[in-house]
Amino acid sequence: MSKKLYLDNAATTRVKREVLDEMRQYFDELYGNPSSQLYELGRKSKQAIEKARKTLADFINADEKEIYFTAGGTESDNWALKGVAFANFNKGKNHIITTKIEHHAILHTCEYLEKFGVETTYLDVDRYGLVDLEQLKESIRPETMLISVMYANNEIGTIQPIEEIGKIAKEHGILFHVDAVQAFGSIRIDVNKLNIDLMSMSAHKLGGPKGIGGMYIRKGTRIDNFIHGGGQERGRRAGTEGVQNIVGFGKAVEIASRNLDERAERLTALRNRLVEGIKNNIPDVVLNGHPTRRLPNNVNFSFKYVEGESILLLLDMEGISASSGSACTSGSLDPSHVLLATGLDHGTAHGSIRFTLSEEITEEDIDYTVETMKNIIAKLRAMSPIKNDEDLKKN
Amino acid sequence: MYSEIVMDHFRNPRNVGRIENADGVGQVGNPKCGDIMKIYLKINKDEIIEDVKFETFGCGSAIASSSIATEMIKGKSIHEAVGLSNKAVVEALGGLPPVKIHCSVLAEQAVKSALYDYAQKNNKVIKGLENYKPEDDEIHCQH
Ligand SMILES: Cc1ncc(COP(=O)(O)O)c(C=O)c1O
Numbered sequence: 001m002s003k004k005l006y007l008d009n010a011a012t013t014r015v016k017r018e019v020l021d022e023m024r025q026y027f028d029e030l031y032g033n034p035s036s037q038l039y040e041l042g043r044k045s046k047q048a049i050e051k052a053r054k055t056l057a058d059f060i061n062a063d064e065k066e067i068y069f070t071a072g073g074t075e076s077d078n079w080a081l082k083g084v085a086f087a088n089f090n091k092g093k094n095h096i097i098t099t100k101i102e103h104h105a106i107l108h109t110c111e112y113l114e115k116f117g118v119e120t121t122y123l124d125v126d127r128y129g130l131v132d133l134e135q136l137k138e139s140i141r142p143e144t145m146l147i148s149v150m151y152a153n154n155e156i157g158t159i160q161p162i163e164e165i166g167k168i169a170k171e172h173g174i175l176f177h178v179d180a181v182q183a184f185g186s187i188r189i190d191v192n193k194l195n196i197d198l199m200s201m202s203a204h205k206l207g208g209p210k211g212i213g214g215m216y217i218r219k220g221t222r223i224d225n226f227i228h229g230g231g232q233e234r235g236r237r238a239g240t241e242g243v244q245n246i247v248g249f250g251k252a253v254e255i256a257s258r259n260l261d262e263r264a265e266r267l268t269a270l271r272n273r274l275v276e277g278i279k280n281n282i283p284d285v286v287l288n289g290h291p292t293r294r295l296p297n298n299v300n301f302s303f304k305y306v307e308g309e310s311i312l313l314l315l316d317m318e319g320i321s322a323s324s325g326s327a328c329t330s331g332s333l334d335p336s337h338v339l340l341a342t343g344l345d346h347g348t349a350h351g352s353i354r355f356t357l358s359e360e361i362t363e364e365d366i367d368y369t370v371e372t373m374k375n376i377i378a379k380l381r382a383m384s385p386i387k388n389d390e391d392l393k394k395n
Numbered sequence: 396m397y398s399e400i401v402m403d404h405f406r407n408p409r410n411v412g413r414i415e416n417a418d419g420v421g422q423v424g425n426p427k428c429g430d431i432m433k434i435y436l437k438i439n440k441d442e443i444i445e446d447v448k449f450e451t452f453g454c455g456s457a458i459a460s461s462s463i464a465t466e467m468i469k470g471k472s473i474h475e476a477v478g479l480s481n482k483a484v485v486e487a488l489g490g491l492p493p494v495k496i497h498c499s500v501l502a503e504q505a506v507k508s509a510l511y512d513y514a515q516k517n518n519k520v521i522k523g524l525e526n527y528k529p530e531d532d533e534i535h536c537q538h
């Protein structure tokens with residue numbers, strides 16, 4: 001076994017060579033503190049940050065003053081929810097609308113805010129993972145201060161009707177936050193066209209370094225500052241900036257924007273090849289997520305009668321890295337909340353596997369993955385009591 | 396995450412399969428929890444477990460636990476086999492991560508359940524199973 005296939009790019013990605021090359025000098029050559037404006041070393045750092053900020057702003061059609069750097073997607077999500085809640089609480093607003101399939105950075109933050117009297121509505125999703133716009137409208141109250149819906153889901157890749165949600169939010173004068181961590185870099189996002197007020201981004205999902213994220217805050221949005229300290233990030237998110245990480249983030253976005261459409265097209269073709277390959281070669285599978293409204297690099301299947309962790313262990317032996325929504329892989333009691341929200345029963349959810357592709361993947365890699373999965377599923381099903389009972393019933 | 400022994404039993408599980416007309420069959424767990432184990436026993440007139448097979452739906456440690464449990468009871472008398480504890484399974488596997496201990500409990504329960512089935516069918520009493528009720532096997536999901 002010499003093959004190494006990394007198919008877990010929704011978890012994180014390899015830092016791109018160009019990104020790393022750009023970052024390097026900010027460790028040991030251009031190491032000045034960006035707040036030290038009286039000498040060149042400091043000014044250089046500051047310029048580098050502002051260049052990255054402009055890259056991000058241009059990419060989503062925002063103003064540079066509307067972009068803030070954070071420590072990642074999780075922090076941006078926390079800021080959006082807590083910042084809006086704390087700023088609007090004493091204005092008689094205490095209601096947040098979100099969905100059942102958000103990342104834990106959203107769900108656990110809502111739970112936390114509920115301790116302070118915030119009320120949350122968690123919207124259902126259909127079998128494809130899509131929210132229902134009618135239910136959204138019905139959930140709106142006079143006290144609603146924020147609608148928070150993810151752009152694309154990290155497990156099943158489903159892309160939400162963000163533009164329609166943005167319209168509804170705007171009509172009702174409610175702030176709209178979008179967790180775009182998974183979509184950012186693979187889908188073109190225009191915050192103005194979509195009526196987005198707040199948006200979370202993260203660098204390590206698109207070939208940038210880990211531990212650095214971004215937050216878009218529309219000018220005039222009522223939101224509290226998040227980290228209190230020095231005056232960095234216009235006083236809203238204090239702390240000496242991770243200059244090298246910000247530079248890396250900027251570079252990763254620059255690269256992503258360069259060939260976005262081409263890349264999406266190529267990934268979509270590979271994704272469809274994998275979906276078709278699995279469907280045509282392995283019986284009793286369920287595609288999780290939407291057949292077409294999904295991230296170009298996301299494939300998520302449930303394999304009936306078998307359990308996800310065993311599949312992952314066998315895949316690892318064949319050099320393939322993927323992930324699963326099975327409880328056995330998370331150390332928690334239940335399988336993925338996302339899969340359960342789409343209506344999957346526990347047994348089927350336990351047998352889910354997510355493959356998320358990158359540009360490095362070839363058609364041969366996809367075919368190898370299909371062939372490997374075919375053997376693994378056959379091996380596990382041969383020892384599955386549920387599978388064998390089903391077969392007996394049929395005979 | 397897993398010991399070498401666990402991985403060995405996961406990679407090459409021993410005694411996989413079914414036994415037609417088995418003398419005792421036991422199934423525990425449920426798909427909700429993500430683990431189901433089924434054990435088949437062939438028991439001779441001297442009450443020795445001549446053959447044992449298993450089928451498991453579950454994670455790596457569930458498969459490894461069932462595999463090693465079948466090895467540990469094969470060739471033993473039913474009175475010895477009923478004493479198989481989950482602790483012994485964990486030790487034989489060279490340890491399990493804390494969240495996976497339930498898999499070894501399932502293995503113990505599956506063996507007991509199959510022995511109970513045998514005792515019921517043959518009107519026998521196995522010491523250690525006097526108060527055993529199969530419903531007790533419905534241990535709750537505890538990953
Ligand atoms: C949808 C979504 N939101 C938030 C996050 C958290 O981002 P980060 O890892 O940068 O904290 C992730 C990453 O897993 C994600 O997929």
Ligand SMILES: [Zn+2]
Nearest residue numbers: 328430454457
């Ligand atoms: Zn398990």
